[in-house]
Amino acid sequence: MIGANPDALTIYNTLSRSKERFVPMTPGRVTMYVCGVTVYDYTHIGHARTFVAFDVITRYIRALGFDLTFVRNHTDVDDKIIARAAEVGEEPLALAERFIAALDEDMGALGVLTPDVEPKVSTHIDAIIAMVETLIERGMAYAVEGGDVFYRVERFEGYGKLSGQRLEGLRAGGRIASDPRKESPHDFALWKSCKPGEPSWESPWGAGRPGWHIECSAMSCKHLGDTFDIHGGGNDLVFPHHENEIAQSEGATGAPFARYWMHSGMVNVMRDDDQQGEIVEKMSKSLGNFWTVRDVLGAYHPEVVRYFMLTTHYRQPITYSLKMMEEAHDRLEYLYTTLSRINEALGRIGTIPEAGNFVSPAAAPLETFFAKFHEAMCDDFNVPAALVPLGELAKASNELTKSKKKPKPDAAYTLAAIRSCLVQAGQPLGILQQLPEEALVELRDKRAEALGIDSEAIEQRINDRSQARQDRDWSLADAIRDELAEQGIELMDGADGTSWRIARVTKA
RNA sequence: GGCGCUGUGGCCAAGUGGUAAGGCAGGGGCCUGCAAAGCCUUGAUCACCGGUUCAAAUCCGGUCAGCGCCUCCA
Numbered sequence: 001m002i003g004a005n006p007d008a009l010t011i012y013n014t015l016s017r018s019k020e021r022f023v024p025m026t027p028g029r030v031t032m033y034v035c036g037v038t039v040y041d042y043t044h045i046g047h048a049r050t051f052v053a054f055d056v057i058t059r060y061i062r063a064l065g066f067d068l069t070f071v072r073n074h075t076d077v078d079d080k081i082i083a084r085a086a087e088v089g090e091e092p093l094a095l096a097e098r099f100i101a102a103l104d105e106d107m108g109a110l111g112v113l114t115p116d117v118e119p120k121v122s123t124h125i126d127a128i129i130a131m132v133e134t135l136i137e138r139g140m141a142y143a144v145e146g147g148d149v150f151y152r153v154e155r156f157e158g159y160g161k162l163s164g165q166r167l168e169g170l171r172a173g174g175r176i177a178s179d180p181r182k183e184s185p186h187d188f189a190l191w192k193s194c195k196p197g198e199p200s201w202e203s204p205w206g207a208g209r210p211g212w213h214i215e216c217s218a219m220s221c222k223h224l225g226d227t228f229d230i231h232g233g234g235n236d237l238v239f240p241h242h243e244n245e246i247a248q249s250e251g252a253t254g255a256p257f258a259r260y261w262m263h264s265g266m267v268n269v270m271r272d273d274d275q276q277g278e279i280v281e282k283m284s285k286s287l288g289n290f291w292t293v294r295d296v297l298g299a300y301h302p303e304v305v306r307y308f309m310l311t312t313h314y315r316q317p318i319t320y321s322l323k324m325m326e327e328a329h330d331r332l333e334y335l336y337t338t339l340s341r342i343n344e345a346l347g348r349i350g351t352i353p354e355a356g357n358f359v360s361p362a363a364a365p366l367e368t369f370f371a372k373f374h375e376a377m378c379d380d381f382n383v384p385a386a387l388v389p390l391g392e393l394a395k396a397s398n399e400l401t402k403s404k405k406k407p408k409p410d411a412a413y414t415l416a417a418i419r420s421c422l423v424q425a426g427q428p429l430g431i432l433q434q435l436p437e438e439a440l441v442e443l444r445d446k447r448a449e450a451l452g453i454d455s456e457a458i459e460q461r462i463n464d465r466s467q468a469r470q471d472r473d474w475s476l477a478d479a480i481r482d483e484l485a486e487q488g489i490e491l492m493d494g495a496d497g498t499s500w501r502i503a504r505v506t507k508a
Numbered sequence: 509g510g511c512g513c514u515g516u517g518g519c520c521a522a523g524u525g526g527u528a529a530g531g532c533a534g535g536g537g538c539c540u541g542c543a544a545a546g547c548c549u550u551g552a553u554c555a556c557c558g559g560u561u562c563a564a565a566u567c568c569g570g571u572c573a574g575c576g577c578c579u580c581c582a
Contacts, residue, residue, distance in 0.1 A: 017512090037582065050582040080580070160511090163577075169510035171578055212580085234582030239511080241581090265513090266576070280574080284581060311531080312521070317514080317575070324520070327532055337545075376522090385522050388530050398546050402539085469541090478542060490544050501544080504532095 001063040001424060003370030008378040009064060011230075012315060014238060014261040015162055019380055022260065024229050030061055030068045033220040033258070035233035035241070036118070038075040039099035040084040043106050044290035045305075045320055046267040046283045050234045052306055052430070053264040053314040055112040057232070059428035060377055071223045072115040073216060074100050076122050077209050082198055092199050093122055106293040110302050111430045119219040121210060125201045127218040128210045131252050132190045132203075140251035144181040147193030147206035153186040156247045162261060163239035188244055190214050213244040220258075221249060231258030235315075236282075238263055265317040280319055291320065299450040300325055301443050303431045307332045310383045310429055326504045332431065333443050333501070335422065338394040339436035341401040342419045345412070352416045353409040365392040366414065369421050383429065390425055393418050404495050447502045451488070458489055462498050465491070 009022040024030045034054045037047050054072075061068050076096035085092040100120075108114075121128070132149055135141035140156065143149045153159055153167065160166050167186055178185040189211035194200035200207040210218075220228065226249070233242065242261065249257040268280040269289045283290045296305055308328035312318040346352060369389050376385035397418045400411050407415060426432030434442075448455050465480040481491055488503045 035582075038580085043582090047582050053582095078580090164511050165578070166510075169578080171509075235513090236577065236581055239577055240579095264582070266582075268575080282576070282581090286580070315513090316521090319520090323532090327520075331531065334545095341546085382522070384531090385529070388522080391530065395547080399548095402547065472541085474541060481543065485543085492544050493540080493542090494545090499545095503544090 001065075001370075001428075003374050004064045005374065005378070006064040006066060008374065009061075010378060010380055011260050011262060012380045014235075014263050020260070024066065025227065025259065028065075028067055030066045030230065031224040031228035032058065032061075032068060032070050032230040032232065033216070033224055033228060034070070034072045034115075034231075035216060035237055036073045036075065037103065038078045038080055039096045039103060040078070040081040041099060041285065042292045042294060043103050044283060044285070044292050045296055046234075046290065048106070048110060048112075048293050048296075048305065049267045049309055049318065050264045051107055051112045052110060052309045054232050054262075056310070056314070056383060056429060057262070057381055058113060058115075059430065060381060063428045069117075069224065070113075070115045071117040071119065071220065073219055074103075074118060074120045075212075075215060076100065076120045077199060077215075078121075078212065096122075102294075106297070109297055110293065110305060111433070117223050119223060121215045121219075122199075124215065124219050124222065125210070127222045128214050129191075129201075129203050131214065131218045131221070131248065132210075134252045135190065135248065138251065140247075141190055142183065143191075143205050146181065147191075147203075147208055148179075148181065148189055149191035149205055149211075150179075150182055150187040151190050151244070151247060151251070152183060153188070153247065154184055156251050158250065159247055160243065162246055163243050165239055165243065188213065188240065190248070213241055214248055216241075217245050217248040217252070217257075220245075221253065226253040226255040226257075228258060230260045230262060232262040232264070235263035235265060264314045265312075268317050268319040270319060270321055282317075283320065296325075299446070300329065301332070301439070301446045303434070303439070304329045304332055304443070304446075306430050310387060310431070313384055314381060322505065329443065329447070330504055333440065335390065335394055335432060336434075336436045336439045336443070338397050338401075339419060339422060339432065340440060342397055342415045343436060345401045345407050345415055346419075348406045349412055353413045365389065365396045366417055366421065369393060369425075373425050377428070386425070386429075390422060393421055444501055451502065451505070453487060453489070453502065458484065458487075458500060462491065462500060466498060469493075 010019045011022045012019045037043060058068060058070050074096070076093060081096050082092050085095045088095070104114075132141060135151065136143065136149065139152070141149055141151050170186060191203060191205055191208050191214075192211055193206055193208045198209070200209055220231070231242070231245075246257050267283045269283045271279055271281060271289060273279050281287065281289065304325065305328075308325055309318065311324070311328065369392075372389040373386050376382040376388070379385070397415060400407065400415055423432055445455060448458075461480055461484060465477050468476040468480065484491060484500075488505070490501050490503050492499045492501065
């Protein structure tokens with residue numbers, strides 16, 4: 001990508017609690033592992049936030065010229081999956097498989113790139129067992145009667161280095177009675193014996209299944225090695241999941257685990273509370289306050305969902321609301337409208353003039369565009385700041401496309417350059433990747449569909465009005481405009497006919 | 509109780525030592541048969557108190573408020 005400088009990238013590392021210059025282990029190559037989800041239900045907007053955040057990160061790392069290997073797992077063996085499967089009378093692995101397919105579909109629709117490797121627990125049992133055995137050999141874990149294996153937390157010196165927790169500060173067993181077979185209440189399960197009827201695999205400790213944290217240690221090790229560059233996930237995984245991963249991996253290999261830990265912020269949701277009024281709280285399955293990706297995709301264009309997520313830095317929490325989605329919709333529509341106007345203007349002349357022969361009047365934002373964009377992106381992927389130069393470009397472009405005349409050669413060149421910049425910058429962000437004319441229709445139709453507006457009826461009335469306007473019957477034309485405006489339809493009279501859009505649902 | 513995060517104009521949101529990016533909404537204007545779109549223009553001293561400094565939204569201490577994790581969680 002133009003202006004990209006891989007040496008300039010800075011990443012906030014949870015481990016050091018500071019921004020660090022990013023230097024990969026192997027020059028030019030980056031290895032990254034991101035925790036996926038436990039697949040027992042449809043994914044919600046919270047999952048999508050993390051996936052989109054790391055999608056932008058993977059895209060931008062590649063745009064910087066790095067050769068990235070990206071691994072993201074599916075946890076397909078887990079208590080919740082077993083419980084859900086029992087509820088609906090399905091085989092646990094079949095249920096998991098079904099929701100993996102749904103996840104692929106949802107994330108694909110959101111434009112989230114498929115990772116290079118998507119390992120599953122069920123296909124990595126050997127690697128998991130091997131790692132547990134190593135941990136036992138090294139004294140970092142112990143098997144107990146009944147066929148469970150626990151990690152010996154107190155044996156791992158660095159325990160708590162990621163989350164800043166100290167063993168004494170933890171409320172282990174506070175809410176759930178601690179297993180008396182544990183040496184310490186903080187010890188956690190690496191291998192769990194199974195009850196009859198549950199999915200299980202043979203192991204040196206009897207039939208059972210892996211504990212929750214071990215799969216990520218085993219699978220990241222298998223696909224990326226003992227030490228790799230970046231480990232990511234939602235910040236609710238910092239403790240205990242990621243802390244335990246470090247204990248397992250470093251306890252087993254003796255080598256440093258992930259070098260940079262990146263955590264994305266949660267999606268919040270507003271709720272009306274009788275006592276406290278409006279309160280924000282984390283979107284989560286257990287609170288039941290979630291919107292599934294498919295619900296939201298039913299109402300909004302996928303790039304609108306992405307744009308919404310791009311407006312807040314990935315480490316900050318973001319509040320999901322209708323108002324913010326509408327705002328994102330309008331802003332994306334604005335950018336696509338800008339591109340469409342460029343196409344229209346450029347369509348009025350034949351060939352686009354070559355660079356270098358013209359002094360363009362709107363060159364200022366163009367000259368600084370990539371510098372600003374990369375400066376923001378290299379500052380720990382500051383996407384909200386990176387969006388600013390896009391807006392500047394759009395403004396300059398719309399100034400140039402104001403006139404309906406044939407653009408002058410230097411203006412045409414500038415417009416072509418702006419279009420190219422917008423589309424290029426949109427690539428790592430995952431927006432502006434459609435033909436603008438198609439995107440605008442999709443944006444409009446999606447909103448029409450969500451509001452139950454009949455597009456054909458609208459177009460019919462527009463035709464009626466066009467006739468009235470031809471007859472110079474302004475009062476009838478205005479009456480139709482008002483009638484449609486009642487439904488939130490805004491008409492745009494242009495040189496080549498009338499187009500329409502739907503006004504925002506919520507204003508204040 | 510422990511660990512961590514946050515508090516910037518009506519709303520959203522960057523900035524983390526040199527006198528506040530950007531977006532939305534609102535006001536004014538240009539354009540338009542009218543309108544929409546687009547363009548121009550307009551607003552904050554950064555929760556509070558104290559300290560460090562030539563200089564702080566930005567560093568340190570304290571207070572208040574909100575949130576997350578410590579149990580499954582993206």
